[in-house]
Amino acid sequence: MQVTTNSSPVKSRALFGWILEDLAELMRSLDQPAYRAAQLHDALYRQRIASLDQITTLPVAIRERLIAEGYSVGLPEIAQTARSIDGTERYLIRLADGETVETVWMPGGDGGERGDGTPAAAEEENETPATVADDYKRATICISSQVGCAVNCQFCLTARLGIRRNLTAGEIAGQLAIVLNRHNVEVGRDRINLVFMGMGEPFLNYANFMDSVRLLTGAMRIPESRMTVSTSGIIPSIELFANETVRPKLAVSLNASNDEVRESIMPITRKWNIENLLAAVAKVPLRTKERVTFEYVLLKGLNDQLTHARELVRLVGQMRAKINLIVWNPGPDMPFDQPADNDVAAFQKHLRDNNIPAYIRRPRGRDIYAACGQLKRTVEAAPLVSIAI
Structure with missing residues (x-):
């Protein structure tokens, strides 16, 4: 890589x-x-x-x-959309060369910010419907950084696409612009959280990703504290990221408590093991009250038992961190199962009993393949429908 x-x-x-x-x-x-x-x-x-x-x-x-002279604004376009029963919308975004990626709008968010020590977390934890004015929006937008992905996480549908190309900074930020336009979002009034957790590994497209961040925080006025970037653990880029003056919050897709299990579901572990990954993450400076997020996809019988929770405590218990537990979102022909509810609850309780903030991330848009790990450049006629642009 x-x-x-x-x-x-x-x-x-x-x-x-x-x-x-x-x-x-x-x-x-x-x-x-x-x-x-x-x-x-x-x-x-x-x-x-x-x-x-x-x-x-x-x-x-x-x-x-x-x-x-051939100049244009050049925003990507929403080619198709699907709407979930929970209000989530998934967009098939067509780029200028005909390639496509997927972007997701989650009204109300998915709880991913809880416990990370930022204003977005406070809103998620304290807001009630009675405090929300009719003309106020709070949502999370999930955007892509590559066409496909090269990391090959075994539980993720995007991995099946392989990698086709990197997105430019304009294509990354452009996804946000067209979704904001679709929902008539007013930046500064409405509370928009942005996650670089769609298709691709942002830290394998590092320069374009960071150029998009500078564009978003500057010209488009999206606060860096409302952005989160997720990486599978590209150590050279994490080291670059640690020295950035403007940067989103960091989330690390960990998903296992030891190298053996992690390598079986995330082959990238062969290149960068957990010990070296955590050492690199520990060098990223955190803002006041901020915590680094570790994403942990729970897979039945593989990484969801108390023995794994105990190992996880030993790994991150001394870090200023929080854990987002993600119940695996199913996909066709995937060799995994969802964990039992009581195992998820026991896993979370053990982390919390050991003073590690742990949250179960709400699945959004599972019925339309919009949830974490389900993005796959869907072009089937159902449940997608064409929309007027």
Whole structure:
């Protein structure tokens, strides 16, 4: 596996993803004053305008010239959608080259932020329906970082796709923009949490992932404290991440309490074992009250017994950490089963009895294959339906 550290040197004429300095250079090439770049920047990222001909702050002549020269906003498009009985929506997102990824909208979230020591956690733990105004939204959006995935976790449907390519920073952030537009979200009023937990391993597309983070926190005004990135344990990227000045919260997909079990379900363990992974994670500086999250998918008879809970306590008991327990979400022809409810409860209780915050993450959208580990670029006619864009 190779960790990417450089973005492509060829700049697309799709403008979404360009930083202000790039837009300023473009305006200079058109003999336009610098403030035109700021107007274009604002239209792309704060107004989230989908077409150049809709940017009324730019003169018609500039818009027409940009379009004539092949420039476009270049947002990806929602090709299909599926809606769950719990309100979750899963989108098949079509990119400019025809490749597709999946993105998920979870109204109310899935409880993943609980206990992580941030404002998002406080909202999740304290908010009641009576405190929510009719015009206020709180949701979690799950976005993808690659077309497919190379990590090959055995319990995840995305692994069956293999890896096709990395997403650009604009394609990563663009997923958020089109979902915000679909739901008329007002950034700053509505409480939106963003998780890089869709298709792909963000830390194997590190440069583009971090470029998207800087775009999201800057131009699009999404606080870093409302973002979480999940990694299977790409140690070189974790070490880079530890030195970032702007960064999301960190979640590590651990899923086992010893190397033998983890290697059987996450082959990446052969390259980076648990001991070295935890040592790298321990070097990531945490904000005041913040905890690193360890994601633990419970698989019946494999990693869900009290012996595993005891091993897990020994692994992370001295870290400033919390555990998100995820009851495995089924997929077709997958060689696993869901754990028994009493085993899940006993596992959680043992962690909590040993002063480790442990939460059972709510499954969202299982009926439409939108839950954790179920994203697979679904194109079947049912239950997906085409929607008007």
